[in-house]
Amino acid sequence: MSTFSDYKKEIMTAAHDERISLALSRAIKSYRANTANALKKFPHTIKMAEEVQEIKSSAIAQMRKLAEEASAAIEENHGKAYIANTNAEALSIIEKLVGTNKLIVKGKSMTCDEIGLREHLEHVGNEVYETDLGEFIVQKLESKPLHILSPAIHVPKEDVARLFSRLTGEELPPDITQLVATARKLLREKFFAADIGISGANVVAAETGTLFMIENEGNVRLSTSAPSVHIALIGMEKLVPTLSDAYKVSEVTWRYANYGVPSYVSLVSGPSKTGDIEKVTTYGAHGPKEMHVVFLDGGRSELEKHPILRQALFCLRCGGCLYECPVFAVTAGHFGDKYFAANGAVWAGMIDKDKEKAAAIAYTCLTCGRCKVRCPMKIDAPEMMVALRRLIADGE
Ligand code: SF4
Ligand code: SF4
Known part of the structure; x- marks a missing residue:
């Protein structure tokens, strides 16, 4: 446009x-x-939303401080944290972390869309799979997301059937159960073959550096736990001071997103670790060995004024x-x-x-x-x- x-x-x-x-x-x-x-x-949600208005208004006034606090907490948890002032800085940080020739699985993230992360990583020689079903459809159609929660809201099942028939080489009917099963089959192996998983977060608790990720499909959980490296890109407006604040923001978010309760809420504070052998803490047990979190300003501090x-x-x-x-x-x-x-x-x-x-x-x-x-x-x-x-x- x-x-x-x-x-x-x-x-x-x-x-x-x-x-x-x-x-x-x-x-x-x-x-x-x-x-x-x-x-x-869950009628208490309406009152809780008023509380969340206060939490967000006060958190946004101190985004930079909260980003620094969360970064310190993440480093303490053996993750790595970065604050990017601009979109270009965020792209450069993530490009250096990723390199080239990598297989990447990615959860839905408006912040990643905002900076054109997928296109950038593909441009420098990586293979990136959107794993949210709607995003996957939009990516394969080379279309653009037309809703923040349901990116493929404009694509009827007949078009999805045509697309998946082309991708699999089989003639698939416009049967939604069968189409979902096909997407599961197409993406399943990618989660476990991927070098890197990329996600956003719905909210972050600065005091512990904990990322809250709300979803129903299970793709975010797989993308952030199966590959050996997890990279998260998060707008600074997603930070709130405490775990309890973050929980309230999450509950209000999913309820107004039309869910009584979502299938999954993942809380991630650092890379996977174990101390089961002689109490020696070792990183990279079953989940990622490395976790990198990039907090993006990208004009938010100016908008806040x-x-x-x-x-x-x-x-x-x-x-x-x-x-x-x-x-x-x-x-x-x-x-x-x-x-x-x-x-x-x-x-x-x-x-x-x-x-x-x-x-x-x-x-x-x-x-x-x-x-x-x-x-x-x-x-x-x-x-x-x-x-x-x-x-x-x-x-x-
Ligand atoms: S609903 Fe909101 S965004 Fe839509 S036209 Fe009315 S004021 Fe504008
Ligand atoms: S997406 Fe939800 S929180 Fe954001 S403006 Fe719309 S109703 Fe409000």
Whole structure:
């Protein structure tokens, strides 16, 4: 998307794509029902979300300090930690760690997408497999993720069947159970053959350097435990002071992401170790021998300084707002760029410094505020869009 007219064309094409509205209407119905059930069953989540708003607001004001504290804790746990000020620095750190000719399995991570990590590692001669089913489909289709939690939300089962038939050389029917089993078969050996596993994290407890990773498929658990090296790339806005804070953020995240409870929550604080022989601590038992964590600033410290737009950093990436947004309902991730809807506009303007792109997204927003009602962090999208439009108009 280089100009406003390209964006307009893209979004209008998406708005007339019946497959997007069909896929979204099904997803919206199911998201609303599942979230209502989860909040009814666990009503304390609503109060906990208010507590998490306080935790995030205060944590974001001290992101750098928390990144330093978490780095010290990770080093104490025999991991290695790095703070990257820019996307280029993060890419360079990870490229040096990875080298070339490596087989890499990767969990879904918006921060990795943000800096183009997969494409970069492929460019320098590595083979990278997305292991989240939706990301795997999007990667193999050479498409782009159109939702933060369900990247292949726009791809119907018939298209997945065609894709997997091409990958396996077998004629596969559009049967979802069979397609999931095929993905399992295609990726299974990669987890154990991989040299390196890459992940993000939903939240990090600075006091212990513990990464919390929430998922349902089990691919993150495998990617971060089967290969001998684990590398995590994490935006600094994911840091909170304590384990207890991190647990609260996690519970609110998965509940508003429409799960009563997810299948897996992995807590990782350092490389695998054992002291079972003569009490001598030895690293690299069954899990990774090395763990490297890169905390990315990438413009977050600057964004934090804006009294209104800093709200974008509170986002838990639960995806709830997108199911309430009337524009997203007919355009999916075409309403945005790396991130979607109002947060996507803030990201484009304040992090990517692409005013034209930011303006296009900000003026597509209807400022209706439906997303704010759903958002566990009460992020005020209309307020942010008005502030962002003003910044852009003032040429700041
Ligand atoms: S305020 Fe904007 S981003 Fe939020 S629901 Fe309305 S159109 Fe969507
Ligand atoms: S803006 Fe709010 S509702 Fe939307 S993904 Fe972020 S935390 Fe969830």
